Amino acid sequence: MPDVWEVVFSGVYYSQLWQHKMHFVQLDTFNGTAQSFCINLRENWVNIQRGMQTSSVSFTSINAKRIVGQLEQFVLPLQITGAHSPETQWITFVAGVIQKKTGVPGRAHLGRIYVPGIRGGGTQFGQLTANELTLWQAVCDDLVSEWVNPTPNGMKLVVKHPEGFTEVTTLLMRPVLGCMRSRNIGVGN
Numbered sequence: 001m002p003d004v005w006e007v008v009f010s011g012v013y014y015s016q017l018w019q020h021k022m023h024f025v026q027l028d029t030f031n032g033t034a035q036s037f038c039i040n041l042r043e044n045w046v047n048i049q050r051g052m053q054t055s056s057v058s059f060t061s062i063n064a065k066r067i068v069g070q071l072e073q074f075v076l077p078l079q080i081t082g083a084h085s086p087e088t089q090w091i092t093f094v095a096g097v098i099q100k101k102t103g104v105p106g107r108a109h110l111g112r113i114y115v116p117g118i119r120g121g122g123t124q125f126g127q128l129t130a131n132e133l134t135l136w137q138a139v140c141d142d143l144v145s146e147w148v149n150p151t152p153n154g155m156k157l158v159v160k161h162p163e164g165f166t167e168v169t170t171l172l173m174r175p176v177l178g179c180m181r182s183r184n185i186g187v188g189n
Contacts, residue, residue, distance in 0.1 A: 045143065048139055053082030058080065098113040104166050119132065
């Protein structure tokens with residue numbers, strides 16, 4: 001089995017902690033370290049995603065830990081905020097939802113990423129407007145080109161499930177907004 005990395009993005013949104021936990025399979029083309037992987041995630045995940053988030057969102061760290069293979073870990077501290085002006089009249093637990101699809105049927109082979117800092121002006125009736133959805137899907141497509149398709153960085157996004165890991169084939173932004181909440185351990189990976 002190839003090496004597998006667990007990555008936790010951490011941040012603050014209106015003084016509340018948020019985290020994304022994701023998993024990546026190390027490809028044969030990866031020749032870096034946990035530190036270089038974190039730097040790559042900062043440049044090719046955080047900097048892509050933040051372009052559509054409000055400045056009320058801040059990324060505070062990326063923690064990359066190899067969980068299958070030789071143990072290695074690195075925490076990269078960050079001070080990066082979203083690129084749009086803050087939304088002062090917005091509900092803090094409302095989030096965009098990026099769906100991780102694997103091409104394998106069944107709930108165990110799906111994943112999702114809850115994205116804080118969705119622009120309130122880009123929503124209507126609990127959904128993203130058509131224009132906002134198009135912009136977010138472009139973000140997802142950029143992430144796919146970096147982390148899903150034959151990746152230039154030597155890592156591939158996967159979904160963790162009870163039987164192991166399944167490679168992600170695409171990322172889709174859901175039009176309906178989600179609710180960021182506390183999650184059970186092992187649920188929503």
